[in-house]
Amino acid sequence: xxxxxxRCEMFLSLAxxxxxxxxxxxxxxxxxxxxxxxxxxDRKCHGLLKxxxxxxxxxxxxxxxxxxxxxxxxxxxxxxxxLAVTPYEGLQSNYLIARSLVESSSVFLDFIGExxxxxxxxxxxxxxxxxxxxxxxxxxxxxxxxxxxxxxxxNDACLVSQAISKLNWKNNFRFCPRCGCEMQRNASxxxxxxxxxxxxxxxxxxxxxxxDSQ
Numbered sequence: 001x002x003x004x005x006x007r008c009e010m011f012l013s014l015a016x017x018x019x020x021x022x023x024x025x026x027x028x029x030x031x032x033x034x035x036x037x038x039x040x041x042d043r044k045c046h047g048l049l050k051x052x053x054x055x056x057x058x059x060x061x062x063x064x065x066x067x068x069x070x071x072x073x074x075x076x077x078x079x080x081x082x083l084a085v086t087p088y089e090g091l092q093s094n095y096l097i098a099r100s101l102v103e104s105s106s107v108f109l110d111f112i113g114e115x116x117x118x119x120x121x122x123x124x125x126x127x128x129x130x131x132x133x134x135x136x137x138x139x140x141x142x143x144x145x146x147x148x149x150x151x152x153x154x155n156d157a158c159l160v161s162q163a164i165s166k167l168n169w170k171n172n173f174r175f176c177p178r179c180g181c182e183m184q185r186n187a188s189x190x191x192x193x194x195x196x197x198x199x200x201x202x203x204x205x206x207x208x209x210x211x212d213s214q
Contacts, residue, residue: 031111038108038117042187045108048117049099054086054106055163058123058131058142062160064151065140081151083160084140091121095134107166107189109159120163122171166190169203176201 038045056063064081091097106119123131135141145164149157166189176183176194183192183201192201 034115035110039188039190040186045187046103048108049102049106049119050088052088052117052119053112054088054091054102054119054121055083055109055159056086056121056123056134057163057167058128059125060164060168061142061144062148062163063135063138063140064143064148065138081143081148083152083156084138086138094137095130097121097130103187107163107170108187109163109166120167122167166203173201173203 038048063084065084067080067082086094088102091102092099101124102121105124106121109118109120112118123134131142143151145160148160152160170185170189173192174182176197176199178199179194179197181194181196183194185192190202193199194201
């Protein structure tokens with residue numbers, strides 16, 4: 001009798017674990033499908049811009065701001081900077097960045113949490129005054145990539161390297177290596193299509209991991 005009860009309890013425990021794993025896998029699959037849809041569907045990507053959070057870059061340099069300027073953050077000895085994240089509304093109301101510039105200069109990165117999209121906005125080189133104004137308004141600074149990855153948490157450093165890789169690919173990979181014709185990027189900045197030979201190209205994303213600031 002006791003053995004049957006133990007077996008029943010073990011069976012129920014296994015069934016509960018299977019349900020948890022199924023739900024977890026289901027969420028993962030749904031998230032991957034959503035990511036792929038945003039990367040491939042221009043209308044979907046453009047529709048998410050208004051709810052997006054943006055990391056700002058100028059000349060491959062991420063915008064960082066002091067942690068002490070953010071309420072609730074604790075300053076440590078070796079970590080005094082964080083990524084400056086700006087919502088879409090802030091790009092227009094605070095920095096007067098036009099939607100056309102946002103669409104042409106941004107690349108999609110990922111989702112924060114369940115459904116909050118995150119983009120990287122590369123301010124074009126000719127907009128130096130805009131970049132300086134943004135840095136001044138945020139009390140921040142555009143750091144070069146090598147310095148920035150040792151000033152922010154490791155996860156953010158990986159995000160910065162991913163963003164810079166995608167922005168560099170968007171800006172520099174302009175002509176089809178197969179036929180030499182100029183290519184057109186999609187809305188998410190994750191692929192470029194050559195309408196001459198129909199070839200589709202994707203970026204090679206490089207990520208860095210920091211281990212020692214020396």
